[in-house]
Amino acid sequence: xxxxxxxxxxxxxxxxxxxxxxxxxxxxxxxxxxxxxxxxxxxxxxxxxxxxxxxxxxxxxxxxxxxxxxxxxxxxxxxxxxxxxxxxxxxxxxxxxxxxxxxxxxxxxxxxxxxxxxxxxxxxxxxxxxxxxxxxxxxxxxxxxxxxxxxxxxxxxxxxxxxxx
Amino acid sequence: xxxxxxxxxxxxxxxxxxxxxxxxxxxxxxxxxxxxxxxxxxxxxxxxxxxxxxxxxxxxxxxxxxxxxxxxxxxxxxxxxxxxx
Numbered sequence: 001x002x003x004x005x006x007x008x009x010x011x012x013x014x015x016x017x018x019x020x021x022x023x024x025x026x027x028x029x030x031x032x033x034x035x036x037x038x039x040x041x042x043x044x045x046x047x048x049x050x051x052x053x054x055x056x057x058x059x060x061x062x063x064x065x066x067x068x069x070x071x072x073x074x075x076x077x078x079x080x081x082x083x084x085x086x087x088x089x090x091x092x093x094x095x096x097x098x099x100x101x102x103x104x105x106x107x108x109x110x111x112x113x114x115x116x117x118x119x120x121x122x123x124x125x126x127x128x129x130x131x132x133x134x135x136x137x138x139x140x141x142x143x144x145x146x147x148x149x150x151x152x153x154x155x156x157x158x159x160x161x162x163x164x165x
Numbered sequence: 166x167x168x169x170x171x172x173x174x175x176x177x178x179x180x181x182x183x184x185x186x187x188x189x190x191x192x193x194x195x196x197x198x199x200x201x202x203x204x205x206x207x208x209x210x211x212x213x214x215x216x217x218x219x220x221x222x223x224x225x226x227x228x229x230x231x232x233x234x235x236x237x238x239x240x241x242x243x244x245x246x247x248x249x250x
Contacts, residue, residue: 006222006226007222007225007226007228007229008222009218009221009222009225011214011218017221019225021225021226021229023229023232023233023236024233024236025236025237025239025240029236029239029240029243030232030236032239033232033235033236033239039235039239042231042234042235043228043229043231043232043234043235044228045228045231046224046225046227046228046231047227047230047231048224048227141221142217142218142221144221
């Protein structure tokens with residue numbers, strides 16, 4: 001038995017992204033999978049590479065950092081700081097992409113993410129509200145998904161081309 | 166229109182203003198019926214936005230598919246611990 005399939009992504013305002021997904025597990029376990037480095041390493045890569053760093057200092061003011069080596073060899077890193085922690089209920093943290101374009105400050109490119117874990121009938125609804133500092137920053141985050149999607153398509157194309165040789 | 170005002174909890178002029186913008190960009194179609202104006206959502210106009218968000222959505226879906234597997238393991242482990250007791 002698995003969860004409910006695809007994640008739902010909506011754009012509640014010009015500078016926000018809301019991600020929602022239901023899981024077939026109690027919230028303590030979902031929270032555990034979100035806050036335990038060895039477990040984060042198993043799912044955060046999104047099937048696109050290997051998570052080589054997952055550091056979590058789970059206290060208010062504590063830092064986190066994830067690094068993934070993508071299958072195409074590129075390295076992407078994210079880090080931030082925990083602002084609010086309610087065990088098994090709610091996490092608020094900053095998130096900064098380590099590959100921000102030159103000239104874009106952390107204030108201009110970072111987001112404030114609120115993750116909530118709500119349980120009903122042994123299932124957990126997870127929501128992540130990404131609050132970006134501007135519409136430009138929010139749109140850039142959505143675009144980055146586009147790039148990785150495009151990268152997937154190019155990788156696939158390459159495999160097909162190689163198989164034809 | 167009255168339905169929308171009620172459901173959104175906004176004042177009628179505000180709802181009218183939003184609907185006018187949505188109509189101008191083709192997201193809703195309007196039809197007059199007697200003294201009523203009936204609005205219909207044009208899903209086709211929203212497709213570019215859907216396409217734009219789709220890849221971002223997919224990367225989260227892929228993460229969460231893997232998280233499902235992790236959660237199954239955690240559930241089994243908890244069950245195992247309970248059986249040991």
